[in-house]
Amino acid sequence: MAAITAAMVGELRAKTDAPMMECKKALTEAEGNMDKAEELLRVKLGGKASKASSRITAEGVVATYIANGVGALIEVNSETDFVAKNDDFLNLANTAARLVAENNPATVEALLALPAGEGKTLDEVRTALIGKIGENMSIRRFQRFETSAKLASYLHGTRIGVMVEFEGADDQVGKDVAMHIAAMKPVSLSADQVPAELIEKERSVAQAKADEDAAQAAAAGKPAQSPEIVAKRLEGSVQKFLKEVSLLNQAFVKNDKQTIEAMLKANNASVKAFTMYVVGEGIEKKVDDFAAEVAAQMAASKGA
Secondary structure, three states: OOOOOHHHHHHHHHHHOOOHHHHHHHHHHOOOOHHHHHHHHHHHHHHHHHHHOOOOOOEEEEEEEEEOOEEEEEEEEEOOHHHHOOHHHHHHHHHHHHHHHHHOOOOHHHHHOOEOOOOOEHHHHHHHHHHHHOOOEEEEEEEEEEOOOEEEEEEEOOOEEEEEEEEOOOHHHHHHHHHHHHHHOOOEOOHHHOOHHHHHHHHHHHHHHHHHHHHHHHHOOOOOOOHHHHHHHHHHHHHHHHHHHEHHHOEEOOEEEEEHHHHHHHOOOEEEEEEEEEOOOOOOOOOOOHHHHHHHHHHHHHHO
């Protein structure tokens, strides 16, 4: 059997970017044949990636890219926050954002099929990284902007990202609005754009509170509010909600005596659109109960 040298292991690792021990095992199995070892390793990495792909990716990063009136905002997920800080993972996210801006893919699948350098598609780069690190990674969503106006972005760490399309002479206005959105998390630009289901949900909450007040009044032998007053209460609750969640009606975080709409007007500026991503938003993250897992294993061993 051919001796497996450190130089051989290093060469195979450079070719595949796989963990050092995996390279040594593949070379040993291939009896020192580099091509066969590379083939064996890619098969193993593919299997490892396939196994990892079933695991939930609720951590990750948001990345942005802006150039020549084109911008992209993207969320790339991982299983743990530790991997989300890995330089290779961050490079994957930044590359994906650039590819979205430059190629305008229609879907995540189309994005993954794009060439990402060194003769590999983005999906091949992703799969190789899964094999190298041993943790699932996925591209969840992206938004592309192309405009004759201006674009501004803001990242709060790597977990919250915002992109704003705006008009105005002062670039700082766009940056301020993006920062405000990250802090206050509006759901729409204006009140008339708030999704109907959110309004109905707020109305039902206000109705439930009115019903509770009526029940308490009846229990205390007091008269309930008239239907007219209840209706005004409901409408008041809805209007308050609309002001709280629509960007233009929110109080500006840098000057709470001024709404965003008033701030924009004072700066002869306007916001045309925005997108905000929060990492893992809406993903059900599995929480492992380690104590219960150990107890179950102990019980199983006793029964064996």
